[in-house]
């Protein structure tokens with residue numbers, strides 16, 4: 001029987017109680033956290049949509065894996081299970097395990113980037129760009145213009161703009177571009193996929209110029225789902241087959257396993273070239289851990305190996321995952337709330353500039369909206385706008401991204417349809433009085449990755 005809805009392909013065996021707080025408690029909690037949802041205690045949160053990272057519910061089979069994880073310092077059985085899972089599902093032979101995604105980004109940036117290099121990418125991600133710049137590189141955005149337009153209905157807003165890429169190659173020379181970082185289901189664009197045709201074309205251009213293609217395959221599964229749904233020629237392929245084809249157009253990948261892979265911690269760098277892998281392992285032992293565990297315990301690796309296989313075992317998992325996100329998105333669209341469209345793979349992104357036109361960009365509309373939503377409802381989201389974008393390292397000015405967003409990221413297999421209903425109701429109610437939300441200013445601004453720990457106060 002074909003499934004008619006996105007109903008979850010599991011039943012619930014264990015639950016964790018959550019508590020709705022009072023408005024008074026939330027006003028106090030927000031003030032104490034400097035109006036930054038990263039600084040709040042989860043106890044004070046009702047529905048936690050801060051991130052889909054490390055917040056998944058594991059299956060009973062994964063939990064069973066924790067018990068038989070092999071904690072040997074060297075040569076753990078669980079490591080070899082992980083190697084086999086990555087080879088079977090992603091198709092890479094060389095596995096370099098790390099504690100999470102940014103550990104892999106660090107190692108990759110250090111082995112490939114030299115001072116003065118350029119690293120193109122289909123939109124930046126915060127930690128990825130940090131490590132590229134930290135290694136002496138300059139990030140160059142080569143995503144298509146539609147990605148920066150919240151209203152564009154382009155089905156593949158994550159696509160690389162091949163002309164922008166070619167122009168960069170012509171301008172700075174291929175020898176100054178060690179690799180392109182291609183993100184699957186682009187997070188900062190709103191969870192938007194790139195097409196297989198675009199990835200293939202990107203790979204061909206790069207091969208011609210001796211430039212490596214490194215995927216950020218953190219959300220490759222969700223990208224594979226959209227390719228199956230939207231791209232001609234892929235309707236009859238399984239997401240497992242599509243995943244392997246995506247990875248075939250690359251020389252390696254960094255992965256934060258805290259997303260697609262259904263675990264609470266972990267990540268890896270995967271490569272094809274054994275010589276590059278050798279260089280990566282040489283750094284790994286200094287920064288992460290021995291090459292057969294990186295930053296993970298044996299039980300982490302066992303649960304991860306199982307999560308990787310589980311995510312592609314049938315298409316039903318990703319159907320339900322993206323289906324739930326679309327359910328929330330469609331409820332908001334129906335009520336006229338301006339969100340990024342098409343609805344993305346891992347969350348719903350509110351267009352704060354459109355919702356709060358009275359707040360100037362340098363008073364952080366998305367940060368203000370995130371705090372207001374928390375105070376009114378206990379729903380915790382995350383700013384993805386000017387605060388996340390940080391400052392230009394040359395001029396010291398804010399980066400002003402075109403997208404000024406509040407992200408409501410949905411953890412995998414954690415919340416129900418009723419939680420999505422409550423979330424939609426909360427946003428819709430808040431939008432009845434948008435003028436009650438005021439801008440913010442910094443009371444503390446960290447030098448780098450400032451969104452994590454910055455503090456604010458409302459501008460009276």
Ligand code: F0G
Nearest residue numbers: 051053100101102125127187218256258
């Ligand atoms: N790449 C992408 C696309 C990510 O979304 C993240 C993390 C990372 C790399 C870094 O991985 O956290 O395991 O070190 N994104 C989280 C988020 C933090 O909430 O979007 P990590």
